[in-house]
Amino acid sequence: MFHNLAPSWSQGSEAMPELFHRKLERSAIGFVLAIIAVASVGGIVEIAPLFTIDETVEEAPDMRVYTPLELAGRNIYIREGCYACHSQMVRTLRDEVERYGPYSLAVESKYDHPMLWGSKRTGPDLARVGGKYSDFGMSRILSPREVVPESNMPAYRWLARNSLKIEDLPLHLEAQRAIGVPYSEEMIENATRDAYGQASPGSDSASNVKERYGAETQVRAFDGVATNVTEMDALVAYLQVLGRLTDAAFEDTAAPEEPPEPIE
Amino acid sequence: MEVEERDPVSGHRTTGHEWNGIKELDTPVPRGVLIFLVITHVFAVTWWFLMPTWPLGTTYTKGLLDVDQRAIVEQQLVDAAAERAPWIDRIERASFEEILPNEMLMSIVQSSGHQLFGDNCAACHGVDGRGSANYPDLTDDDWLWGGDVETVAETMRVGVNTEHPESRVAQMPSFGRDGLLNREQVNSVAAYVYSLSNPDYSTSENIDEIEAGREVFLTSCAACHGANARGNQDVGAPNLTDAYWIYGGDLQTIVTTVHGGRHGHMPTWDERLTNAEIKILALYVHSLRVEKP
Numbered sequence: 001m002f003h004n005l006a007p008s009w010s011q012g013s014e015a016m017p018e019l020f021h022r023k024l025e026r027s028a029i030g031f032v033l034a035i036i037a038v039a040s041v042g043g044i045v046e047i048a049p050l051f052t053i054d055e056t057v058e059e060a061p062d063m064r065v066y067t068p069l070e071l072a073g074r075n076i077y078i079r080e081g082c083y084a085c086h087s088q089m090v091r092t093l094r095d096e097v098e099r100y101g102p103y104s105l106a107v108e109s110k111y112d113h114p115m116l117w118g119s120k121r122t123g124p125d126l127a128r129v130g131g132k133y134s135d136f137g138m139s140r141i142l143s144p145r146e147v148v149p150e151s152n153m154p155a156y157r158w159l160a161r162n163s164l165k166i167e168d169l170p171l172h173l174e175a176q177r178a179i180g181v182p183y184s185e186e187m188i189e190n191a192t193r194d195a196y197g198q199a200s201p202g203s204d205s206a207s208n209v210k211e212r213y214g215a216e217t218q219v220r221a222f223d224g225v226a227t228n229v230t231e232m233d234a235l236v237a238y239l240q241v242l243g244r245l246t247d248a249a250f251e252d253t254a255a256p257e258e259p260p261e262p263i264e
Numbered sequence: 265m266e267v268e269e270r271d272p273v274s275g276h277r278t279t280g281h282e283w284n285g286i287k288e289l290d291t292p293v294p295r296g297v298l299i300f301l302v303i304t305h306v307f308a309v310t311w312w313f314l315m316p317t318w319p320l321g322t323t324y325t326k327g328l329l330d331v332d333q334r335a336i337v338e339q340q341l342v343d344a345a346a347e348r349a350p351w352i353d354r355i356e357r358a359s360f361e362e363i364l365p366n367e368m369l370m371s372i373v374q375s376s377g378h379q380l381f382g383d384n385c386a387a388c389h390g391v392d393g394r395g396s397a398n399y400p401d402l403t404d405d406d407w408l409w410g411g412d413v414e415t416v417a418e419t420m421r422v423g424v425n426t427e428h429p430e431s432r433v434a435q436m437p438s439f440g441r442d443g444l445l446n447r448e449q450v451n452s453v454a455a456y457v458y459s460l461s462n463p464d465y466s467t468s469e470n471i472d473e474i475e476a477g478r479e480v481f482l483t484s485c486a487a488c489h490g491a492n493a494r495g496n497q498d499v500g501a502p503n504l505t506d507a508y509w510i511y512g513g514d515l516q517t518i519v520t521t522v523h524g525g526r527h528g529h530m531p532t533w534d535e536r537l538t539n540a541e542i543k544i545l546a547l548y549v550h551s552l553r554v555e556k557p
Contacts (some may be wrong), residue, residue, distance in 0.1 A: 025302075047318040048319055048321075051321075052322045056322060065548045092333040092334055092336070092337040093337060094337055094340040094341060094344060096345070097337055097341060098341070099383060101338065101536075103334070127423050131531065131536075132384070132387075132531065132536065133388060133531060134388065134529040134530065134531055135388050136388075136529065137387050137388040140388070141387060142384065146396065147387055147388075147390070147396075150389065152345075203469070216349075240490075
C-alpha cells in the first residue's frame with residue numbers, strides 16, 4: 001500500500017494522512033489510547049492545580065468569614081444577578097490598580113462559594129467597594145438614576161421594603177461549612193440572632209456578633225432603620241465588607257519596590 | 265480494495281470503500297488550514313517555553329522571558345508615580361494659598377480632580393457636586409464644618425461620624441422618638457425653625473406657637489445651633505436661617521428631622537487617598553464653588 005507514496009509527496013498534503021492517520025486509525029487500541037490522552041489534557045490542566053491549592057493560595061491569618069447577615073446579602077447579590085454586570089476581581093493592570101486599589105489575591109475569595117469574580121463590567125468592579133461610600137450612599141446607588149441620571153442600571157428600591165428572611169440562615173452557614181468555610185457550631189446555632197444583631201446596633205445580639213466574628217465586624221443599621229432587618233440591610237452589609245475580609249492585598253503592595261514573590 | 269483509485273471529477277483519492285457503487289472520497293485537509301494549524305502549534309509550543317504556563321504541583325514553569333504580571337504592574341505603578349512626581353511634589357509641598365493663584369497647578373487640579381471626584385465623591389454629591397436630597401451641595405456657600413480649602417481637606421481626611429480616631433462627630437438627637445420633647449414641642453419648634461427662613465409663615469394666628477417654639481429652641485437646640493440659629497461650624501451644626509437644607513426645609517421634613525434626629529456620615533478618605541489627592545480634591549471642590557456667579 002505504500003508503493004505509491006513517492007508520487008503522492010509531490011502532490012503535497014495527501015501524504016501525511018496516508019502516513020500517520022491510516023496507521024493510527026487501523027490500530028483500535030492505539031487509537032482509543034490516543035483519544036484518551038488528548039481528551040484528558042483539558043481535564044488535567046484544570047484539575048491538577050486543585051490538588052495543591054492549599055499551598056498555592058496565599059496565607060492570610062486575618063481572613064474573616066462572612067457574618068450571617070453578609071452571607072444573606074451575598075445571596076441577594078446572586079439572586080439579583082449583580083455579578084452579570086459587576087466583577088469582583090481587580091486585575092494586575094495599572095489602570096485597575098490605580099482606580100480600584102490593590103489587585104485581588106486568591107485568598108480573598110477563599111470563602112466565596114461560589115466565587116463571584118464575574119467576567120463582564122457593565123458597571124464598575126466591586127472587589128474593593130467596602131467602606132468607599134456611606135451606607136446611605138450604597139443604598140442610594142440602588143436607585144441609580146438619582147445618582148447618575150444617565151445610568152442604565154436597574155433600580156432595586158424594593159430591597160428596603162422586603163424584610164429579610166433570617167430564619168433559615170443556620171442552614172446556609174451549615175452548607176458553607178460543608179464546603180470548607182470554618183463556621184463554628186456556635187456561629188451556626190446563633191446565625192439568625194447574629195443577623196438581627198448586626199443590623200440592630202445597641203441590642204444585646206449586636207455585641208455577640210462582634211464577639212463571634214471579630215472586632216472588625218461592622219454593626220450598624222445599614223439601611224438607616226434600626227427597627228427591622230430588611231434585604232437592603234443585608235446587601236449593604238455585604239457590599240460594605242467587600243475587600244475588607246483581610247488586609248493581605250494591601251500588605252503585599254505597601255512596598256511597591258519589593259514586588260511580591262511569585263507563588264512557589 | 266483500490267487505494268490508488270482517483271475520483272475523476274475532483275482528482276482526489278478515494279478511501280477504497282464502496283457501498284453499492286457509492287465511493288467515499290478521501291479529500292485532504294485544505295493546505296491553507298493545514299499551514300495555519302502547524303503555525304499555531306509551533307506558536308503554542310514556543311509560548312510554553314517563553315511564558316509561565318504549566319502547573320507543576322506547588323509551582324509552575326516560569327518561562328524563559330521571566331514574565332511576572334505582578335512585578336510588571338508594580339513597576340508600572342512606580343513609573344507612573346515617578347511621572348507624576350514633579351507636580352505631585354509641588355502640590356504636596358505648596359500651601360493652598362500658593363496653589364490657588366497658580367494657573368499651571370490649578371489646571372492639573374482641574375483635570376485630575378475631576379477624575380478623582382467622579383470616582384470617589386460623585387456617588388453621593390453628584391457628578392456636578394450639587395448634592396441632592398440628604399447630601400450636601402458642595403457648590404454653595406453653606407458649609408457644616410467650614411468651607412475654606414484647609415477645612416474641606418480635613419473633613420475629607422477624617423470624615424464625619426467614621427471610625428477614624430480624629431473623626432468629626434455630629435449627631436442631631438432624635439428629640440421626639442427618644443422622648444426629649446413631646447409632640448407639641450416638636451411641632452412648635454419645627455414651626456419656629458421653619459419661620460426663620462420663611463418670615464411670611466408667621467401670622468397672627470400661629471405667632472403663639474412660634475413663640476413657644478422659640479422657647480423650646482433656646483433650651484434644647486441653641487447649644488449646638490446657637491441662640492440665633494445660625495449654626496456652629498465647630499460642631500457641624502447647620503445654619504437654620506438660610507435657604508440651604510440637606511434633608512429638606514419644608515415644615516414636614518423639619519418635623520421629621522426633629523422627631524427622628526439625623527446621623528449623617530461622610531467616609532474617611534485617609535487610607536484610600538493620598539495627601540496630595542485629598543489636597544487636589546479640596547481644591548477641585550473649591551473651584552466648583554468659585555465658578556458659580
